[in-house]
Amino acid sequence: MLELQLLLLFMISAAIIAVEAKDMISSVIALGTVGIGLCLGFLLLKAPDLAITQLVAEILCLIILIRATLKQDLPLVRDGRWFFNTFSTLCFIVIFLIFVFLALKEISVFGNPEMKIAKEILTGSLDKTGATNFITSVILDFRAYDTLGEATILFAAVIGVAAVMRKIGRNKPRA
Numbered sequence: 001m002l003e004l005q006l007l008l009l010f011m012i013s014a015a016i017i018a019v020e021a022k023d024m025i026s027s028v029i030a031l032g033t034v035g036i037g038l039c040l041g042f043l044l045l046k047a048p049d050l051a052i053t054q055l056v057a058e059i060l061c062l063i064i065l066i067r068a069t070l071k072q073d074l075p076l077v078r079d080g081r082w083f084f085n086t087f088s089t090l091c092f093i094v095i096f097l098i099f100v101f102l103a104l105k106e107i108s109v110f111g112n113p114e115m116k117i118a119k120e121i122l123t124g125s126l127d128k129t130g131a132t133n134f135i136t137s138v139i140l141d142f143r144a145y146d147t148l149g150e151a152t153i154l155f156a157a158v159i160g161v162a163a164v165m166r167k168i169g170r171n172k173p174r175a
Contacts (some may be wrong), residue, residue, distance in 0.1 A: 011037040
């Protein structure tokens with residue numbers, strides 16, 4: 001649990017940096033680190049499906065936000081503070097890689113279920129659901145609400161990207 005507490009402190013500090021940053025691109029990058037930290041937290045809590053969904057939504061949101069802020073002035077690059085930018089970027093990368101290593105170290109061996117419910121699902125899915133396909137029984141019967149939530153998040157992310165990336169604007173109403 002120490003890894004999770006350190007990850008939460010990292011996410012809180014990145015959120016404070018996102019709020020207090022002077023330029024928009026630094027805020028967007030710090031906000032992205034909060035989302036990536038949440039993804040790693042899901043991995044530490046053994047929820048890889050939520051981690052994948054969070055990662056997809058986070059990357060799409062980062063693309064949208066970076067595209068929106070790239071037209072802004074970048075004072076840190078213009079003022080010659082490249083050393084600070086490079087150093088802070090390397091620090092974030094090192095911290096991120098440390099947490100990725102800790103999260104991947106905690107993942108169990110493939111095919112070795114650690115939870116009691118996994119064994120019950122593996123042995124009795126055909127009897128309990130009546131589905132002939134094992135994957136269908138798990139996704140649509142045992143984890144239906146989870147699958148619905150993931151599909152909703154991905155649909156909302158695609159609609160958000162389509163709304164921001166569209167070429168044609170709205171027409172002004174004529175008086």
